[in-house]
Amino acid sequence: MTTITVLGSGNVAHHLILNILKHDSLSLQQIYARNEHHLTDLVSEELITTDIKKLRPSDIFIIAVSDNAISEISNAIDVPNQFVVHVSGNTPMEAINPKHRLGVLYMLQTFSKDKDVDFSKIPFCLEAREKSDLKILENIALKFSERIYFIDSNQRQAIHLAAVFVNNFSNHMYTLGEEVCKEHAVPFEILRPLILETAQKIEFLNPSKAQTGPAIRRDSQTISRHLEILKDTNKKDIYTLITKSIQRK
Amino acid sequence: MTTITVLGSGNVAHHLILNILKHDSLSLQQIYARNEHHLTDLVSEELITTDIKKLRPSDIFIIAVSDNAISEISNAIDVPNQFVVHVSGNTPMEAINPKHRLGVLYMLQTFSKDKDVDFSKIPFCLEAREKSDLKILENIALKFSERIYFIDSNQRQAIHLAAVFVNNFSNHMYTLGEEVCKEHAVPFEILRPLILETAQKIEFLNPSKAQTGPAIRRDSQTISRHLEILKDTNKKDIYTLITKSIQRK
Incomplete structure (x- = not known):
């Protein structure tokens, strides 16, 4: 015991x-x-x-x-x-x-x-x-x-930092999606199945292999249109920076 | 038929x-x-x-x-x-x-x-x-x-944009977490249950209510330590910008 x-x-x-x-x-x-x-x-x-x-x-x-x-x-x-x-x-x-x-x-x-x-x-x-x-x-x-x-303590700190990305920062991406929905009178619930599927994919696929979307396709027309729809500078800056980061590979 | x-x-x-x-x-x-x-x-x-x-x-x-x-x-x-x-x-x-x-x-x-x-x-x-x-x-x-x-077509464009945030950009957060793990010889699989739980929370909670972590707690000590651990400018910039965006509320 x-x-x-x-x-x-x-x-x-x-x-x-x-x-x-x-x-x-x-x-x-x-x-x-x-x-x-x-x-x-x-x-x-x-x-x-x-x-x-x-x-x-x-x-x-x-x-x-x-x-x-x-x-x-x-x-x-x-x-x-x-x-x-x-x-x-x-x-x-x-x-x-x-x-x-x-x-x-x-x-x-x-x-x-x-x-x-x-x-x-x-x-x-x-x-x-x-x-x-x-x-x-x-x-x-x-x-x-x-x-x-x-x-060990160093590795644990790195894990905690990685957890900030996959948990806290992902959740903030959900929040920004929620805001875009509100701004266009769309119910946020419509995104819930996609959020779940995005995470479930990672159970059997590495995220670098699972990346989709206009950034990785280098679809500059869609990217420009999205930046036009976004009203506040904050979301524009985040969209631009993450798009660049995805294209960095 | x-x-x-x-x-x-x-x-x-x-x-x-x-x-x-x-x-x-x-x-x-x-x-x-x-x-x-x-x-x-x-x-x-x-x-x-x-x-x-x-x-x-x-x-x-x-x-x-x-x-x-x-x-x-x-x-x-x-x-x-x-x-x-x-x-x-x-x-x-x-x-x-x-x-x-x-x-x-x-x-x-x-x-x-x-x-x-x-x-x-x-x-x-x-x-x-x-x-x-x-x-x-x-x-x-x-x-x-x-x-x-x-x-309608305008709303659908907004939904597609919101989907880029909750799907493509969340997935990129997973990728950055994967990179941090690799840099510190930690297996990425360790983060998989957290990724799933983060998404499952959104089934019954709005993301703005579900936010946790050093940014929302304004834990500046942890934030500085994380920025020290991050080696490349790209991850540092993303960490800083999203942290600010979370604290904007």
């Missing part, structure tokens, strides 16, 4: 707790949260503490708080010789106070509180300072998912 | 023919293709003609060729008083020779020859010069899909 202590009450902590509870061989030791009320719909109150000094030893402490609070929370954990990991894609392992045994458990997925995420399909990116701790981390991650990757 | 003649042998023609064959109340009258060999795996040879002068009357002629060939093909159709439509998102209805009855049947989806597309989920954008022809078009489209939209 592996005992797990979770620190935090945000989206990631929420989904993590839910999924720990699903596994008989994982035991939720304690949860630390500044505001216990965020979690009382998930677990019984006696599991939650709002006083970080009341934490007991555990096989692993998982810090699931915002990036800039990781260091401070790890300082405040007072139990000696514990294995303490964070879940941030964007923070070096060394942000955790080195009085602990260090590690990272980064789940490469986007979490919303109100939408279930299938943990078995999430890539788990693991890192630990000590080999024996990496083994602990691997054993826990394997309960959730078969997609296990051993990733 | 509605008789349909298809002109063309590309991706759209291919999927269109496949789906016409599935419906008993639709009859494939003839197919015109410059190269009959593209289609002999789909239909028997006697249905195919390579001579446009040999076309017989039909309830509808669907021109599914590249945008710049629509006008020429429509000129060459010699049968008088026929209903002739094209399938282009990007071409005004009037590109068809006005000696015919004009219309457009635009299917808002991305087609690859080797991947099945579920026609029942495709939005069909319909336009016709005459009301009675629009009814013919609607009856045909309803055999395939419940998502029927009456869209």
Whole structure:
């Protein structure tokens, strides 16, 4: 039985707790949260503490708080010789106070509180300072998912950056599409099947092979017409820059 | 029984023919293709003609060729008083020779020859010069899909432009993510679940509400670090411009 202590009450902590509870061989030791009320719909109150000094030893402490609070929370954990990991894609392992045994458990997925995420399909990116701790981390991650990757802090930062492109920036492309629809009294829902198909193609095709459209065809007539339809400079600039980037190949 | 003649042998023609064959109340009258060999795996040879002068009357002629060939093909159709439509998102209805009855049947989806597309989920954008022809078009489209939209040529151009953002430009964001992975010896497959989840979120959330990441959080520390990791000017410029665009709200 592996005992797990979770620190935090945000989206990631929420989904993590839910999924720990699903596994008989994982035991939720304690949860630390500044505001216990965020979690009382998930677990019984006696599991939650709002006083970080009341934490007991555990096989692993998982810090699931915002990036800039990781260091401070790890300082405040007072139990000696514990294995303490964070879940941030964007923070070096060394942000955790080195009085602990260090590690990272980064789940490469986007979490919303109100939408279930299938943990078995999430890539788990693991890192630990000590080999024996990496083994602990691997054993826990394997309960959730078969997609296990051993990733150092530099690679993890690159993954986080790549995720900004494929997730945050793609979503902004959807937003710009939504704006164009609104400007022409077209319902945005009309684009939803295309958005889904575009992403589903990438399940079996590399994106560089899947590129279509006027930019890659060098269809300058269509490109000029699109630039005429676009009203604001911002969308014109983005259209021009991405078109050039596609044609760069 | 509605008789349909298809002109063309590309991706759209291919999927269109496949789906016409599935419906008993639709009859494939003839197919015109410059190269009959593209289609002999789909239909028997006697249905195919390579001579446009040999076309017989039909309830509808669907021109599914590249945008710049629509006008020429429509000129060459010699049968008088026929209903002739094209399938282009990007071409005004009037590109068809006005000696015919004009219309457009635009299917808002991305087609690859080797991947099945579920026609029942495709939005069909319909336009016709005459009301009675629009009814013919609607009856045909309803055999395939419940998502029927009456869209004029201006709106269709805007939809096509919006589709460039949500499809072509999103795909390019995937490509840039793929490049960042390669540069740091990380397998691109690690991003696939995130790409899918990002698109699936839009099924029930508007993209402007779904935006996450360092730009919208105005996390300038992360943004600077990402710009340091990016090596080439092109990716730096795109990162900066899209970040600004997200923060514009």
